Amino acid sequence: MSARHEADTATTHRVLILGAGYAGTAAAIQCAARVGQRQDVEVTLVNAQERFTERLRLHMAATGQQLAELTVPELLKGTGARFVRGWVTAVDADARTVRIDDDRVLHYDTLVYGLGSVADTAAVPGVEDHAYTLNSAQDAEMLADRLARLGSGTVVVGGSGLTGVESAAEIAERHPELDVVLLGRYEPGAAMNAKARAYLQGALDRLGVRVLSGVEVVKVLPGAVEQAGGETIGADVVLWTSGTRVSPLAAAAGLTVDGHGRIATDAALRSVSHPEVYAVGDAAAIRQGYGVMHGTCQGGMPTGVHAAVSIVRSLEGRPPKPFRFGYYHTPVSLGRHDAVVQFTRPDDSPRRLHLTGRTAAWYKETVTASPWPTYGRMRKMPVSGAFWPRGGRFTRSGEAL
Numbered sequence: 001m002s003a004r005h006e007a008d009t010a011t012t013h014r015v016l017i018l019g020a021g022y023a024g025t026a027a028a029i030q031c032a033a034r035v036g037q038r039q040d041v042e043v044t045l046v047n048a049q050e051r052f053t054e055r056l057r058l059h060m061a062a063t064g065q066q067l068a069e070l071t072v073p074e075l076l077k078g079t080g081a082r083f084v085r086g087w088v089t090a091v092d093a094d095a096r097t098v099r100i101d102d103d104r105v106l107h108y109d110t111l112v113y114g115l116g117s118v119a120d121t122a123a124v125p126g127v128e129d130h131a132y133t134l135n136s137a138q139d140a141e142m143l144a145d146r147l148a149r150l151g152s153g154t155v156v157v158g159g160s161g162l163t164g165v166e167s168a169a170e171i172a173e174r175h176p177e178l179d180v181v182l183l184g185r186y187e188p189g190a191a192m193n194a195k196a197r198a199y200l201q202g203a204l205d206r207l208g209v210r211v212l213s214g215v216e217v218v219k220v221l222p223g224a225v226e227q228a229g230g231e232t233i234g235a236d237v238v239l240w241t242s243g244t245r246v247s248p249l250a251a252a253a254g255l256t257v258d259g260h261g262r263i264a265t266d267a268a269l270r271s272v273s274h275p276e277v278y279a280v281g282d283a284a285a286i287r288q289g290y291g292v293m294h295g296t297c298q299g300g301m302p303t304g305v306h307a308a309v310s311i312v313r314s315l316e317g318r319p320p321k322p323f324r325f326g327y328y329h330t331p332v333s334l335g336r337h338d339a340v341v342q343f344t345r346p347d348d349s350p351r352r353l354h355l356t357g358r359t360a361a362w363y364k365e366t367v368t369a370s371p372w373p374t375y376g377r378m379r380k381m382p383v384s385g386a387f388w389p390r391g392g393r394f395t396r397s398g399e400a401l
C-alpha cells in the first residue's frame with residue numbers, strides 16, 4: 001500500500017473512477033499525474049477486468065485476430081492510482097458509496113462515472129438469445145470461434161452503422177467462404193458525403209457483402225432474422241451492432257439521466273443532480289452547441305481528461321471550466337487494407353475532404369493505435385493529453401459556471 005493510501009481517510013479526498021475504458025482510463029491517469037505526490041488525494045480506478053478492452057478493435061478480435069495484451073494495473077504502476085478489479089453492482093449517491101460484486105463497498109468524495117455503453121440487445125426480441133455482440137473481448141472471441149467453425153453459411157450483421165460496416169467488411173475479408181449480409185434502416189455510410197459513401201459501398205461490394213437497406217428487423221429467431229412485413233432471411237450467425245444502451249446503475253442511483261439512461265451533465269461534466277459525480281464517455285449525455293454528443297472514442301478521451309482537470313482545479317479551490325469538443329473525423333475500416341476517413345465539421349457533418357484506400361487504412365490504424373501510447377505520455381506529461389479541437393463557433397454557448 002502506498003503512503004497515499006495509508007493517509008488518514010478523514011483528511012483524504014477519495015476520487016473513485018468507474019470503468020477503465022477510453023474515457024475512465026484517461027480520467028484516472030490524468031488525475032493521478034496531476035495530483036502527483038499529494039498525500040491527501042486518493043485515486044482509484046474500478047473495472048470489470050484487468051485487461052484494457054480496445055473496443056475499436058473488437059471487430060478484428062471477432063475474426064480471430066490477436067489483440068495486444070494491454071493491462072490497466074501495469075499502466076497505473078508508479079502513478080499512485082490504485083486499481084480495483086470488480087463488477088460494479090450499485091451506486092449509492094446519498095451515502096457516496098459503490099458496491100462491487102464481491103460485496104466490497106468503496107467510498108468516494110468525487111465519483112467519475114465512465115461505464116460506457118453496449119449494443120442494445122433489448123430493443124428487438126430474440127437478439128439477447130440468438131445474436132452475438134461486440135460488447136466485450138469475450139463476446140468477440142466467442143464469435144471468432146463460431147465463425148472459424150462454420151465452414152459455410154450466412155452471417156447477418158444487424159445494424160448498418162459504422163460498427164456494422166466495419167464488422168461486415170472484416171468478416172467478409174477474413175472469411176471469403178461465408179455469405180455476409182449487412183442489414184439496416186439506413187444505407188451504409190449515410191452520414192458521409194456522396195463520394196465517401198459511394199467508395200464505402202463499392203468496397204463492401206468488392207468484399208462480397210450483400211447490403212440490404214431500409215430494413216426494419218423485428219425479431220431474431222434461431223437460424224433467421226425476421227423483417228417488418230414478415231419476410232425472413234436465413235442466418236447461421238447473427239451479429240447485432242444496432243443501437244447502444246447504457247448500464248441502468250446511474251438511473252437506479254437517482255442520478256438525473258436522459259431518455260437513454262445517460263447521466264445528464266452540466267457544462268463542466270458534473271451530474272446536474274449530484275455535482276460530486278462527473279460523467280464521461282458513452283455513459284454521459286453531454287450537451288454542446290450542436291446537440292448532445294454521441295458515443296465515440298475521439299470525444300470520450302477528452303471528457304475523461306476534462307473531468308480530471310476539473311477535479312484537480314476544485315481541489316485547489318478553483319472553479320472548473322466548461323467542456324468544449326468538436327468532432328473532426330470519422331475513420332472507418334473496410335478490412336485490413338482499405339478504409340474511408342470522412343473529415344467532419346465540429347458538429348459531425350461531413351466536409352468535402354475524405355481519404356480512401358491504403359492512405360485511409362494507414363490513418364485509421366494510426367488513430368486506433370493511439371490511445372495506449374497517449375496514456376503513457378500523459379503519465380509523465382499530463383498536459384500532452386489536453387489537446388483536442390474545441391469546436392470553435394459550434395460550441396461557443398457562453399454558458400458560465
Ligand SMILES: Cc1cc2nc3c(=O)[nH]c(=O)nc-3n(C[C@H](O)[C@H](O)[C@H](O)COP(=O)(O)OP(=O)(O)OC[C@H]3O[C@@H](n4cnc5c(N)ncnc54)[C@H](O)[C@@H]3O)c2cc1C
Nearest residue numbers: 019021022023048055087088115116281282295296297298
Ligand atoms: C467494434 C467497434 C468499433 C468502434 N470504432 C470506433 C471508432 O473507430 N472511433 C470511435 O471514436 N469510436 C468507435 N467505437 C465506439 C467506442 O468504442 C466507444 O465510444 C468508446 O469505447 C467509449 O468509451 P468509454 O470509456 O465511454 O466506454 P468503454 O470503452 O466501453 O469502457 C467502459 C468500461 O467500463 C467497464 N464496465 C462496464 N460496466 C461495468 C460494471 N458494471 N462494473 C465494472 N466495469 C464495468 C467495461 O468493461 C469497460 O472496460 C467503436 C465501438 C465498437 C464496438
